[in-house]
Each structure stands twice: as C-alpha cells, then as structure tokens.
Amino acid sequence: MNKAHALVVDDEADILDLLKITLGRMDVQATTAMTVDEARRHLDMGRFDLCLTDMNLPDGSGIDLVRYIVEHCPDLPVAMITAHGNMESAVAAMKAGAFDFVPKPVDLQLLRRLVGSALKLRSQSGAGGEVNVAGGRLLGDSAKIEEIRRLIAKLARNQAPVFITGESGTGKELAARLIHAQGPRCEGDFVAVNCGAIPQELVESELFGHKKGSFTGAVADKEGLFQAAEGGTLFLDEVADLPLPAQVKLLRAIQEKRVRPVGAQQEVPVDARIISASHRDLTEEVEHGRFRQDLFYRINVIELRMPSLREHPQDIPLLAARIFDRIAREHTERGPMKLADEALEALAQHPFPGNVRELENVLERATALCDGAIIGAHDLYLPQTEAAAAGDTGPDSAVPLENYLGEIERQAILKALDETRWNRTAAAKKLGMTLRSLRYRLAKLGIE
Secondary structure, three states: OOOEEEEEEOOOHHHHHHHHHHHHHOOEEEEEEOOHHHHHHHHHHOOOOEEEEEOEEOOEEHHHHHHHHHHHOOOOOEEEEEOOOOHHHHHHHHHHOOOEEEEOOOOHHHHHHHHHHHHHHHHHOOOOOOOOEOOEOOOOOOHHHHHHHHHHHHHOOOOOOEEEEOOOOOOHHHHHHHHHHOOOOOOOOEEEEEHHHOOHHHHHHHHHEEOOOOOOOOOOOEEOHHHHOOOOEEEEEOHHHOOHHHHHHHHHHHHHOEEOOEOOOOOEEOOOEEEEEEOOOHHHHHHOOOOOHHHHHHHOOEEEEOOOHHHOHHHHHHHHHHHHHHHHHHOOOOOOOEEOHHHHHHHHHOOOOOHHHHHHHHHHHHHHHOOOOEEOHHHOOOHHHHHHHOOOOHHHOOOOHHHHHHHHHHHHHHHHHHHOOOOHHHHHHHHOOOHHHHHHHHHHHOOO
C-alpha cells in the first residue's frame, strides 16, 4: 500500500510543525495549510487519507472545512483539533461529519491512535458487507432493517458518540457490536456494561478503576471499564440508570478523554469510543431532572433508533426460522420445528411489547410444549389468543386500550417470572429492564 498522506490545517506554525513531525514518525506524509481556502486548493489538487484541522482559522471555521470535505471528499476522514474544554465545537464538528476530535494541548498518544484508526479506514475501504459478531447478525429483509444496516455501516466509519434508542428487545446491543465490528476499532475490545446493574456506590470504581486502599475492600489496583475498552468501544447500556454524581464524571471523561481512578492523584488518557443506549426517552428524563442535559448533548451526537418488531412484522418468518435453527442445535433431542400458517398469522398480529426477545421466548416455550413438529396458533399461548378464547376480542373490543396493553404487559412479566422460578433479578434481565423498573411494574399491576 502506498504511503499515507495527511492534510494538516492550522494557523499556528509551531502546531503545524509538531503535527508534521508526529505524523512523519508514523510514516505519514503531511501537507500543511493555514487557511480554509488553502486547504480547499490542496483537496482539489491531490488525494489524502486523513485531514486534521483546527477549529478557528483566519478565513473561516474548521466546521466549514468539514462540510466541504463531506460534500466533495466523502470518504476522507477529518478530525477536529479543539480548544481545551470546548466540547461544544467538537460536538458541532462531529454532527457536521467529522471523524473524531482531539483537544488542545494535543496529547500525542491520543493523536497517534486517532491517526491509526483513520488510516485503518483506508485499508477497509471496499471491503463492504455485514459481518457476524458474537450476538449474531441483524436479520431481516424489510426496508426498515435494510435502512438500519446502511446506517450502521455509515456510523462505523467515524468515532462520534452514538446513542441507540428503541424498546427493550429490539437489538440495541447487537447494533452497537456491529458498529464496532465494522469500524477501525474492530481489533480492540468491545466492552459492554449495563449501567442499571452496577450498585450506585461502585459506579465510579467500575467505570474508572481504583487504587489499592482507596476505600474499604480495595485490596488491589483495579482498572475500570474505560481502561478495559482502550483502543476499542465502551457500550453503556441503559445509561439513563446512572446516578447523577456518576453522570458528572462520565461527562468529564468524554470531554477530556481522560479518567481519574478512585484514589489516584493523576488522570490517565483513555481512547475508547462511546456508544450508549436506553429504552427510556432521555429527553423526558432531562426534563424531569433525572439526566444531565449537558451529558445528553455529549452522548447523543448521532442517534440510531432501532425499530420495534411491530414495524417490520414481515421479518417474523425469517427470524422464527433462525430461532428454530438455534433451538435445534441446543436441543438435539427435538427435531426441526415449523410454524403453521395460522401461527404465523397470529404472530404477525401480536403487538410484541418485548420485541425479538419476546419472540424468542414465545417460540422456545412453544417448542417445549408442542408434541409434534408443527406449531399451531394455540401452541403459542399469546395473550390475545387466550383473551379471544375467553370471549374477549382484544383492542377492537370495548376494553380500554390501557387495560388491554396492561394485560399484555402482565402476561409478559408473569411468563418471565415463571421461566425464572420467580427470581426477580433474572426476570428483569430477561425482560430487558432494571430490577427497580420491574418492582415498579409489579406494584402497578398488583402482582405479588
């Protein structure tokens, strides 16, 4: 492969010299420019593998250059050099299409890693195609799923924080894993953490690590999840469950790309891409003071919404076939299972509040209870099927919608509790919610 070529744009000669020397030691040839206009002329005349630009330039903003590159050189990753503490400009640059940012004073270690990630895109260009990850692959032929695949491929090519929204069971972690696996950090670790599962008093230690003796029980130094995800991706699932004090420290870690372990005197640089997710509406959480607005602004640079199964029911046959394949591999005593036409129709009409995860549970239960190889609608034990058998026609009857949905929720919770022998912690995990949320729903629905 030919020697990499970078365009460096800054109006300070000493910064240009520092960046040129650093890139040279990485065997990257650097062309320099001191204005937006000069940078555009270089871009029109030559081909580059990376662009580094300062925010404030004599004849315009670095964001103007980012937009120009996105329009005229869409495959060129461009990183923004921002003033210390000016995260607003970094967020604005990434929303405009920047690959990543590096704050001043420039940490050369972080800069080298940023350059390395950007240059990996060059070796990946043209590879195309979706990859398989530990959680599987995104299944479906519908337009909704095709659009999600396209967005994932696009998000994989930059390092901007991504916030994944969607109901429980829609595959938010799978989407995060695919973004990681298709991007330049694929060789690094993908570290996933459910923020709601960490005891509040241990959140800071889990995320940032601690030093020996920093608190009772700290018998040795321990690295945090940020350090464990070094060079890779940190996935913060159910980020809305973080307590407010931890949100302050997370905000600083994202802004400064540095963390301070509990009990440490010095901060340490960290290089991890942040992907977060929640099934809650964070805008509503911010309005009620339960989530910091400035943190929401930082993590929600790009939003990816995972569709509910109700929005692409035409993918149910394909999903069901794949689920049956997995069940057959895990339970070799059972032969291959199929769905009768009326069962497929019943599944297509079911609202699936638990989405794909609920579909898996329904089919696993049906496989266990069905005596033959063909699963009928009555073998599914869907809430509306049971209601119809009792003379209730579901949402089209005189039953209020809220009561109907409450009954669906009740059935899903009871099923999870039954499958976990009424272990509330395990049931909450199966339902994709926190134990606190499950307790609230149990009280609301009057389930003892």
